[in-house]
Amino acid sequence: MLNDDLTIILTAGLVATAAGLLGPFLVLRRVALMSDAVSHAVLPGIVLVYLLLGTRAPLPVIAGAAVFAIICVLAIEALRSTGLVKSDAAIALVFPALFALGVLGVTRYASGVHLDLDSTIYGEIAFAPFQTVTIGGIDVARSIVLLGTVALCNLALVTLLWKEYKATTFDPLFSRTIGISPALLSRLLLIAVAITAVTAFESVGAILVVTMLIVPAAAAYLLTNRLWAMVVVTVALGWVSALGGHTAATAVDASIAGAMGLVAAVCFALALVASPRYGLLARAIQRRRRRRDLHAALAAGR
Numbered sequence: 262m263l264n265d266d267l268t269i270i271l272t273a274g275l276v277a278t279a280a281g282l283l284g285p286f287l288v289l290r291r292v293a294l295m296s297d298a299v300s301h302a303v304l305p306g307i308v309l310v311y312l313l314l315g316t317r318a319p320l321p322v323i324a325g326a327a328v329f330a331i332i333c334v335l336a337i338e339a340l341r342s343t344g345l346v347k348s349d350a351a352i353a354l355v356f357p358a359l360f361a362l363g364v365l366g367v368t369r370y371a372s373g374v375h376l377d378l379d380s381t382i383y384g385e386i387a388f389a390p391f392q393t394v395t396i397g398g399i400d401v402a403r404s405i406v407l408l409g410t411v412a413l414c415n416l417a418l419v420t421l422l423w424k425e426y427k428a429t430t431f432d433p434l435f436s437r438t439i440g441i442s443p444a445l446l447s448r449l450l451l452i453a454v455a456i457t458a459v460t461a462f463e464s465v466g467a468i469l470v471v472t473m474l475i476v477p478a479a480a481a482y483l484l485t486n487r488l489w490a491m492v493v494v495t496v497a498l499g500w501v502s503a504l505g506g507h508t509a510a511t512a513v514d515a516s517i518a519g520a521m522g523l524v525a526a527v528c529f530a531l532a533l534v535a536s537p538r539y540g541l542l543a544r545a546i547q548r549r550r551r552r553r554d555l556h557a558a559l560a561a562g563r
Contacts, residue, residue: 265390268402270507272389273521275408276465277473277499279457282415284478285491286450289430292348295334295451296474298356299458300467302333304363312370323459330455333359338448386465386518404464411460418453419492422446427488469518473499476525480532483539498528 263271287293303326310325333355340351393400419426425446428436433443454474461470477498481491506521513520534541 263390263402263405266507266511268390268405269386269517270503272386272402272404272408272464273469273473273503273507273517274500275405275412276461276470277477277503278496279408279412279415279461280470280473281477281496281499282412282419282492283450283454283457284474284495285481285488286426286430287454287474288478288482289488290348290447290450292337292352292451293475293479294349294352295337295454296458296471298337298352299330299333299455300462300471302356302359302363303327303329303459303462304360305329305366306363308363308366308370312366323463326462327456327459329359330459331452334451334455335448338444338451342444386469386521389464392464407460408464411457415453415457418449422449426450430488466518469521472522472525473502476522476529477502480525480529483529483532483536486538498525501528 287295306325306327306329307322309329310321314321336355337348337351340346340354341348346354389402389404392403394403394406395401396406425436425441428439428441429443429446436443458467458470458474477495478491480498481494484494485491502521502525505524506519507517509515509524510517510520532540535543537543
């Protein structure tokens with residue numbers, strides 16, 4: 262059995278891998294807030310599972326949350342596909358409605374029940390080593406099994422549909438003319454995001470899931486122009502955040518997920534400042550060079 266520290270790092274790294282395979286497409290398609298929407302929209306699923314089954318066990322709750330996560334992304338995609346509502350507005354319309362439905366369900370039918378939303382949805386990665394399953398007589402952290410499976414499924418999805426996702430991400434109109442359905446591929450992507458997020462919530466917490474889906478991908482967007490390189494850099498930055506965050510949290514006795522999120526934010530800040538082509542420093546140098554060339558041209562014309 263892996264020691265606790267290695268289990269935590271591997272769990273976070275698998276989240277980084279599963280999220281990093283999808284995150285670049287969310288950033289490029291400008292639906293980065295989808296992961297945050299899912300984290301709020303799953304509340305009705307948790308309430309419904311309790312009302313129907315009378316249980317707060319993690320696996321049934323995750324299943325119920327996943328159903329409403331998928332409902333959330335399909336509703337957002339349906340609104341967006343009408344052409345009357347932009348992606349950000351569709352997200353802002355759907356997830357508050359589902360979250361409000363969940364709040365009403367809690368207050369009306371489960372006000373006296375402790376649903377333990379903190380551990381079910383907001384999670385704590387430090388507890389990952391204590392939740393195990395036995396495989397071949399060996400105890401393995403449940404988070405590693407679940408997140409490893411999700412990461413493999415995401416890898417298969419992106420690999421099998423790479424050309425299609427590349428085409429629909431950069432030129433959806435052209436994709437339609439060659440027989441590729443951008444709407445169908447978008448729904449598959451968003452369903453994969455929903456399943457990834459809900460599976461990871463219990464193990465690592467909603468904040469870390471949202472961070473790994475968006476922040477490394479946003480940093481990678483500043484560092485490369487190639488989609489495959491963006492995916493690779495996104496996954497790599499996720500692992501750097503996992504390792505660096507765990508090391509920092511251990512050193513100062515702080516929240517592990519919080520430290521990982523902070524390291525990811527630092528990586529983005531460094532990319533924002535020091536990106537060779539798009540960073541603030543590079544832009545300042547380019548502006549200074551243009552002003553110098555302009556002054557030289559004006560002086561030569563006198």
